[in-house]
Amino acid sequence: MLVLVDAFGGDKAPLEVLKGCILSLSENPGIDVALVGNEEKINKCAKENGLDISSFKIFPAQSEITMNDEPGAVLKEKKDSSISEGLRLLSEDNADAFVSAGNSGAVILGSTMIVKRIKGISRPAFAPIMPTAAGPFMLIDGGANVEVRPEMLRQFGIMGSVYMESILGVKNPRVVLANVGTEDHKGGPLQHKAFELLKTSGINFLGNTEARDIPAGVADVVVADGFTGNIIAKMYEGAAKELFGKIKGVFYKNLRTKIAALLIKKELMELKQYFDYNRYGGAVVLGVRKPVLKTHGSANAVAVSAVIRAAAEFAQSGAIDIIEKKISELKGEEDK
Amino acid sequence: MLVLVDAFGGDKAPLEVLKGCILSLSENPGIDVALVGNEEKINKCAKENGLDISSFKIFPAQSEITMNDEPGAVLKEKKDSSISEGLRLLSEDNADAFVSAGNSGAVILGSTMIVKRIKGISRPAFAPIMPTAAGPFMLIDGGANVEVRPEMLRQFGIMGSVYMESILGVKNPRVVLANVGTEDHKGGPLQHKAFELLKTSGINFLGNTEARDIPAGVADVVVADGFTGNIIAKMYEGAAKELFGKIKGVFYKNLRTKIAALLIKKELMELKQYFDYNRYGGAVVLGVRKPVLKTHGSANAVAVSAVIRAAAEFAQSGAIDIIEKKISELKGEEDK
Numbered sequence: 001m002l003v004l005v006d007a008f009g010g011d012k013a014p015l016e017v018l019k020g021c022i023l024s025l026s027e028n029p030g031i032d033v034a035l036v037g038n039e040e041k042i043n044k045c046a047k048e049n050g051l052d053i054s055s056f057k058i059f060p061a062q063s064e065i066t067m068n069d070e071p072g073a074v075l076k077e078k079k080d081s082s083i084s085e086g087l088r089l090l091s092e093d094n095a096d097a098f099v100s101a102g103n104s105g106a107v108i109l110g111s112t113m114i115v116k117r118i119k120g121i122s123r124p125a126f127a128p129i130m131p132t133a134a135g136p137f138m139l140i141d142g143g144a145n146v147e148v149r150p151e152m153l154r155q156f157g158i159m160g161s162v163y164m165e166s167i168l169g170v171k172n173p174r175v176v177l178a179n180v181g182t183e184d185h186k187g188g189p190l191q192h193k194a195f196e197l198l199k200t201s202g203i204n205f206l207g208n209t210e211a212r213d214i215p216a217g218v219a220d221v222v223v224a225d226g227f228t229g230n231i232i233a234k235m236y237e238g239a240a241k242e243l244f245g246k247i248k249g250v251f252y253k254n255l256r257t258k259i260a261a262l263l264i265k266k267e268l269m270e271l272k273q274y275f276d277y278n279r280y281g282g283a284v285v286l287g288v289r290k291p292v293l294k295t296h297g298s299a300n301a302v303a304v305s306a307v308i309r310a311a312a313e314f315a316q317s318g319a320i321d322i323i324e325k326k327i328s329e330l331k332g333e334e335d336k
Numbered sequence: 337m338l339v340l341v342d343a344f345g346g347d348k349a350p351l352e353v354l355k356g357c358i359l360s361l362s363e364n365p366g367i368d369v370a371l372v373g374n375e376e377k378i379n380k381c382a383k384e385n386g387l388d389i390s391s392f393k394i395f396p397a398q399s400e401i402t403m404n405d406e407p408g409a410v411l412k413e414k415k416d417s418s419i420s421e422g423l424r425l426l427s428e429d430n431a432d433a434f435v436s437a438g439n440s441g442a443v444i445l446g447s448t449m450i451v452k453r454i455k456g457i458s459r460p461a462f463a464p465i466m467p468t469a470a471g472p473f474m475l476i477d478g479g480a481n482v483e484v485r486p487e488m489l490r491q492f493g494i495m496g497s498v499y500m501e502s503i504l505g506v507k508n509p510r511v512v513l514a515n516v517g518t519e520d521h522k523g524g525p526l527q528h529k530a531f532e533l534l535k536t537s538g539i540n541f542l543g544n545t546e547a548r549d550i551p552a553g554v555a556d557v558v559v560a561d562g563f564t565g566n567i568i569a570k571m572y573e574g575a576a577k578e579l580f581g582k583i584k585g586v587f588y589k590n591l592r593t594k595i596a597a598l599l600i601k602k603e604l605m606e607l608k609q610y611f612d613y614n615r616y617g618g619a620v621v622l623g624v625r626k627p628v629l630k631t632h633g634s635a636n637a638v639a640v641s642a643v644i645r646a647a648a649e650f651a652q653s654g655a656i657d658i659i660e661k662k663i664s665e666l667k668g669e670e671d672k
Binding site for chain 1: 441468469479482483514516523524546547548549550551552562563564566567568569570571572573574575576577578579580582583586587589592594595596597599600603606607610611
């Protein structure tokens with residue numbers, strides 16, 4: 001089992017990526033790690049920071065895609081980037097999975113064009129695994145496809161269900177459609193049609209959900225078009241950040257509140273971890289032929305090690321074959 | 337200045353509504369209050385609870401719209417409801433503003449059909465005033481129009497800007513479009529066109545915003561279609577509820593955490609108030625000829641008094657005339 005890691009993805013690359021790969025050696029026994037990126041820069045960073053990276057094979061890639069690059073760069077002006085090369089190596093079976101903390105748009109576009117879609121899948125989705133106090137859920141699509149057709153939402157529901165069952169071990173995952181109310185007829189034409197399709201997809205579709213109930217853990221898979229999914233993910237992140245920031249401010253207010261902070265520090269840190277985006281290995285590019293995962297741009301070593309583990313679990317699970325089979329069966333049903 | 341109050345709106349009606357009206361007498365000097373609803377039930381509730389409501393005129397209305405009624409009931413099977421009667425009385429100039437804690441859909445539909453639209457406005461919007469630690473912002477549309485055209489988003493931006501300036505005293509309100517990124521070209525065709533229109537609307541349009549930045553107080557007016565707006569409002573509410581709930585749980589954990597809770601109780605209550613939906617008087621139905629405000633279904637007396645004050649301020653502001661003038665000027669520009 002070999003996971004290929006983009007050495008130049010994220011704000012803290014390559015240092016935090018290298019640290020994460022080293023951490024993975026002890027945290028994830030049995031998972032081999034390789035790096036892709038500029039060899040000279042990688043070795044220089046390792047040397048300067050006293051890191052032993054001798055056990056990692058390095059695949060060379062000359063350029064780096066930044067957060068400011070257009071996603072299209074992955075195929076054109078920076079087709080020799082660490083993301084492009086990593087995805088090419090993956091598609092040619094030099095690794096079992098690829099992970100990056102870099103430019104999401106480039107990872108999604110590159111996965112679609114270089115690794116290519118699973119047969120029958122209209123559009124790959126970007127699916128972050130998100131936290132609630134009741135456990136994680138998959139949001140699909142979290143932003144890859146701003147405009148979608150109802151059939152795509154159905155495919156998202158199926159892919160999300162397979163992933164949560166195969167990789168996270170959720171039995172019969174509860175799938176819902178993000179909507180403006182819980183009644184069956186809510187939303188616009190896209191939601192109406194998607195609701196009908198999801199009902200007849202052989203998954204545990206519970207119907208519509210209001211966004212209000214998502215943070216309480218109402219479902220294991222939340223299906224949405226990429227525009228709505230992006231709003232859900234970012235509002236969740238923004239609200240949690242704002243609230244934790246304000247609570248921190250409250251504790252620093254005076255001596256009395258500082259004492260309270262000391263008394264409750266441990267529990268608050270635990271609570272913050274519940275809502276930590278990095279715990280579940282980030283986001284999955286679902287719908288392409290090999291496992292591609294993306295972790296947060298600000299990922300630290302712990303998050304990098306977590307995404308390596310998640311990628312290996314995805315590769316071991318056989319989920320991609322299951323998705324292909326389910327989509328082909330659905331196609332068979334439709335053709336009848 | 338007379339504010340007409342729906343005595344049968346909300347989960348705690350009529351008791352909390354009556355208490356709120358009495359509270360308003362002391363909190364909001366100079367604002368007269370009248371009630372609309374079943375006179376017998378109102379008097380019975382007042383008597384049972386020892387409330388003096390002798391200073392409120394009661395306009396009779398026989399039926400009540402519940403949260404389970406379809407919005408259409410306001411015009412048909414329950415056209416003698418407190419919402420229908422209240423809106424009719426408002427439209428016939430028996431009051432300066434109408435407030436309800438009842439069925440949002442019925443209030444919006446009733447406002448549009450009974451009070452009627454401001455000349456030139458395509459669709460009225462439901463615009464909640466929402467909290468951030470940096471101050472309130474208006475979300476427009478928060479859910480009235482699931483499907484919109486770009487011109488409607490432009491009108492929402494103009495109406496929101498006028499409201500925040502005229503009633504909340506925000507100078508040159510910062511208006512943004514909710515989108516999946518901050519760059520000008522983000523989103524789908526709706527956002528692209530709306531972006532161009534908002535740029536040339538004579539308002540302080542700052543461009544696109546990511547949902548992540550909304551809870552930090554990035555804008556005074558957040559423009560969105562009703563589907564997206566509903567997701568924003570409900571995710572904010574859901575995330576805040578979940579987090580405060582979990583924090584409460586942490587404090588009840590053991591003796592040590594309970595002591596911390598005692599030490600910091602005051603500050604946490606203050607923080608919770610920052611995020612309290614009821615502080616700013618709820619949501620405004622913007623785009624109809626007279627002021628209609630809706631407060632939360634779970635509104636208590638304090639929230640009822642706050643929405644009465646907000647409604648009176650709206651009525652005094654002349655904002656509806658300003659909106660009509662701006663929309664007509666825009667129309668004039670377009671016709672040139």
